[in-house]
Amino acid sequence: MDLRARIDASPMHPYQWLIVALCVALNLLDGFDVMALAFTANSIRDDFGLDGATIGILLSAGLIGMAVGAFTLAPVADRFGRRPLILASVALATLGMALSAAAGSAWQLGTWRVVTGLGIGGILACTTVIASEYSSGRRRGLAISIYTAGYGIGATLGGLAAVQLQNEFGWRAVFVTGAVLTGLVLVLLFVALPESIEFLASRGRPSDLSEVNRIAVRIGQDPVEKLEAGTGPEENRAGRATELFSLRHRRPTLLLWFAFFTTMFGFYFVNSWTPSLLETAGLSKDQSATAGMMLTLGGAVGSVFFGVLAGRGSTRGVLIVFTVLSALSMAVFIASTAILMVAFVLGILIGGLINGCIAGLYTLAPSLYGPRLRSTGVGWAIGVGRAGAILAPTAAGVLLDLGWTAEQLYIGVAGVVVLAAIALTFLRPAVPGKPATAASSAAAVTGSSALGARAPR
Template identity: 45%
Template sequence: MVQNPREEMNNKTMNGFQWFVIGICILLNVIDGFDVLVMAFTAASVSAEWGLTGAELGALLSAGLFGMGAGSLFLAPWADKIGRRPLILLCLLISGVSMVAASFAQTAMQLGMMRFVTGLGIGGILASSNVIASEYASLRWRSLAVSLQCTGYAIGATVGGIIAIALISNFGWRAVFLTGGLATLFMLVVSYFTLPESLDYLLVKQPKNALERINVLAKKINITPLQQLPTVTMTSEQAKSGLARLFSPKLALQTICIWFSFFFVMFGFYFVMSWTPKILSANGMTTEQSVTAGVLISAGGMFGAALLGLISSRIRIYYVQAAFLALTAILIWLFVNSTGSLMIAFILALFLGMMSNGCVAGLYAMSPAIYDADVRATGVGYAIGFGRVGGILSPLVAGAFLDSGISSLVLYGYYALAFVAAIIMVLSISKLKNKETAQLHFQQPTSA
C-alpha cells in the first residue's frame, strides 16, 4: 500500500508543532485585522482633517477592500504555484511598506492609493494563511483550527481600536498607520524564521528538495517519513488552469455557492465593521463611545470565531454556519434600535461581533474543504476575492444612502437581509456535499 502522509495526518492527534503553525497563522491574521480596520477607527479624524463627504469617506474605506479583492484574485493563486510561505512573506512586505507610507499621506487620494496597496498584501496573506491553517490540522479539528486563525482578525481589530483611541488622542491618526506598518514588518521577520511550507503543497507540487523538506516536517508532525516521493498523476480535469478547474462539472455549483456566500456575508460584515462607529457618532454618541462600540464588535469576534469552531467539531459546520447567519441578522435589527441606551447598545455590539465574525470564520473553515490541494489556494483566493466585491460595494452603498438622508434603522435592515441570503447559499453547499459523498459511497463497492 502506498503511504499517504495526508491521510495519516488527518487521523492522528494534533501535536504541539501543528498548533504552533496555526498560532503563527493567528498572528498573521492579527496583523491583517489591525491593518484592515485601522481606516474605520481613524475615519472620523481623517474626515475632520480633510472635510470629506460621506461618499468620499466611503471610497477611502473601500480602497483597502478593493485591494484585498485584487490580492485574493491575482496574488493568492500564486500560492499554488510558488508555495504558501513565499507568497505570505512577499505580501507582508507589501503591506508593511504601504502602511508606513500611508502615515505620510497628504491627501485623500494618496491615502486611498496606499490603502489599495495594503489591501493587495492582505488579500494574499488571508487566503494563504487560511489554507496553511487548514492543511496543518487533523480532520476533526480543522474547522476549529481555521476558526481560531480567524480570531486573529478580531484580536487585531480589537487591539487596533484600543491603540487607535490612545494614539489619535496623543499623536493624531497618522501614528496609527505607522504603528500598524512597523508591526507588519516585524511579523515579516517572525514569519521568515518560523513559518513552514505546507505539507500538502510539497506533496502535490514536489519542488526542489521536496522529499527532504517533507521528511523534516514529517518528523515535526510525528508521522511516518517517506522513502520516496509519491507519484503525482494528473487527470484531464486537473490539467485545466486554476479558474477553469473551479468551474469543472464537479466543482462549478459549489464554487458559485461559496462565492455568493462570501459576497453576501462580506457585504453585511464590512458595513457593520466599517460604518458602525461613524453612524453611532452621527446619532448622538461621542467619538470615544462610538469607537468603543466598534471595538466591542471586534472583541466579540474573538469569541464568536472560536465558538463556531468548537461547535463545528461536533455538529456539521454548514448547519452551525446557517444558525450564526440567522442570529446575526436578528442582532443587527436589535442593535440599531438600542442606541438610546448606551449599556444595551454595548452589550448587543459584543454579541453582534460574536455572530458576524463567526459567520466569516465559518466561510474560511468551509472553503478549503471544497478544493483539492493543487487548486486550494486558488479556490479559496477567488472565493475571498469575489466576497471582497461585496465588501467594496458595502461602504460605497452605505455612504450613498446616508448622503441621501436614509435613516440608519432602514439601512441596517437592508444589510441584515444579506445574511439571510447567505443562509440559502450555505445550505445549498451542504446539499451538494451530501450528494458528492453519496456518489463516492456508491462507487466504492464497484471499484473493489
C-alpha cells in the same frame, strides 16, 4: 493511512499550533491596518486639507487592494507554493505601510494603501489555506476560528494604538509602527513557516520528498517512502481561475461566492454603520461608541465559540445556524435601543454571530477544492467577499440619503444575510466522498477528502 489522514486523526502537535499562531499574527496585522486609517482619518484630512469624499476613497483603497490581491495573487500560490507567496505578500504589505507613512499627498497615500491591500489580499488567501491544512480534523474549526478572531483583536489593539501614537507623534507614526510590526512578522515567517505538505505532495517532484519528511518529523509524524508524481490533469491546470467554472466546481464555487458576498456585506455594514446609526436612533456618542466596541468584543468570542461547536459537529450545519441567528439578531437589534443594556447584549451577540459566520466560511472554503486549486478557490471567494465589504457601507449611505430609517436598514441587511444561509443549504463538495484531484488520490501523503471530511454535511 497516508500522511494527510494521519494529520487529520492525530492530536495537534505544538509545531502545528505555532503555524496557526503565525497565521493569527498575520490576521492581527490585517485588523491593525484597517483600523489604523480609520482612527487617523481626521488627522490625515486636516494635514492634506481633504474633503469627506476623498477620505472615503482612502478608506476604500485598502479594501480594493485586498480584493484585487485575493483575485490575482492567490492563483500564484497554487502554482509555486503557499510559503513563497505568503513571504512576498507580507513583504509587499510592509512596503505599503512604510511608504504610507512617507506619503506627501492624498494621491500617494491612496496608492500605497492599494499596495498594502494587495499584500494583505495575498496573505489572507494563503494563511486561511495553510492553517486549515496543518490542523487536525477535530481542531480545524477551532484553529480557523482563532485565526479569524485575530482580526477583531488586531482591530481593537490597532485602534487603541492609533489613538495613542498619533496623539504623541502624529498620524505617520501609526503606519511606521505597522510597517515595523509587519517586518518583524516577516522575519518570523521566514524562519518558522513551512511549505504546505499537501502542495508538495500534489506537485510530487522527487526533490519534495525530503522536504515533506522534514516537515512530517517536525509535526510528530513518521516519514513517508515516496510521493506520487503530480501528472494528473489538474496538475497542469494548477492555479487557473477558469478551473473554478469547470463542470465539477461551478456549483460549489458560485454558492460559496454568494455566501461570502452576502455575509461580508452584513459584516461590514454592522461594523461600519452601527455607532452612527445608534446615535441617530437616540443613543449618545459615548453610548454608540461603546456599542461598537461590544461588536468587536463579541466578534472575538463568537469566532472561538463557533470553532468549539464546529469541532463537535458539522461545520456547514453550525454555520447555517449562526447565519440565521445573525439575521434575526440584526432584525431586533436597532429596536432595542430604548433599553441600553439590552442593546449592548445584542451588540455582543451580533458581533459574535457574524464573526462566527466568517470563521465558518474560512473553515468550509478550503474543503471544497483540491490542493492545486485550493488557494485559488479560497482567494477568489475572499475577493468576492471583499466586494460585498466595499459595497455595504456605500449602499447603506445611499439608502439613508433616500430616506431609509435605521430600522429599515438593519432589517434589509438581515434579509441579505438570510440569503447566505439559503446558499449554504445547497452547498456540497465538488465530488462528495472522493479526493478532489485525481493526482492526489494516489499520493502517499495527501488526499483532500480528509480535509473536507468533517466540513460540508
